[in-house]
Amino acid sequence: MPEGHSVHRIARQFDRNFVGRVVTASSPQGRFAGGAAVLTGRTPTRVRAVGKQMFLEFDSDVWLRVHLGIYGAWDFAGEILLDPTIASANGRMGQTGQRGTDAVFDDAGENSLASIGAPRRARGAVRMSEQTRGLDEDLEEWPPAVVGQVRLRLLTETMCADLRGPTACQLQTPDEMLATVASLGPDPLVDDPAAGEERFLAAARRKPTAIGQLLMDQKVVSGIGNVYRAEMLFRARLNPHTPGREVPEDVLRSLWRDWVVLLPIGVDTGQMMTMDGLDAESYRRAMASRDDRHWVYRRAGLPCRVCGTAIVLEEMAARKLYWCPRCQA
DNA sequence: CATCGATGTTGAG
């Protein structure tokens, strides 16, 4: 489920909490036992996020590549050092350095600092109920009990990161990591924006493929998923079926520049906020509820926020596509 | 309790 913004947020958490600290790695589920054995005793040295993929380097010259796919998520627990550059949507950002309680039990779902990736609303709720029953803080387990299917657990003295449900979790050599990165389209937070714009333009122009599919193609541009795709097309008032080669160059450039704007907002807020020009009350509502956050995504049959026409839902390349047939005619 | 669906990608046919 995570689009590019989530991966950059996760990378920042690893940079803050794991880089420079020796880890113990394990695969409670067993499906990454070999990789965990290789990582144990090593120290993360740096982290890269490109599009929807994260690369964590360990000494020496071992890279962990993780792609969360549609189900994956990282759960963090322990004395989480919050990254000062990212905010928590529910305002608990300021409560740093606490084990368990606030950060872990944050129930903000996709916005939670404790769980980034697929929404994990109930996880926090479950533990909340235990706490409500009077769970003594001293009895909190460390390391935390494994819950569910954990592919990879990375443990430092103070932090625990559990990876579950990834599409990809593998070790790479430096060359393999570089080859993977080279296969990906430009990412506004990795590439120089001007250079990225040219790369995007070169990959999208002259293509017979619908722009709605090109935006989802990670070789064309990195990090855009189904939500940002639909929203960016609406913001550009562009028909999703327009072949890339028929999209005017200045419109293609504006699509890239819109991604340059939207991605950092997503990284900073933890939400795919794609509406702008809102008054204070509308903005508050949009940040509070996903139903009020988007122009067209998940709004099938509802009136377009601009023209009132019913939002269309159709399948494009086996993914749900939402758009306004009037605004995006 | 069973079934469905999701912010994704790969590879077979």
Place this chain on the structure above:
DNA sequence: TCAACCTCGATGG
């Protein structure tokens, strides 16, 4: 084009 992958919260009976 479509099934498979993989996890779990939401939904419905």
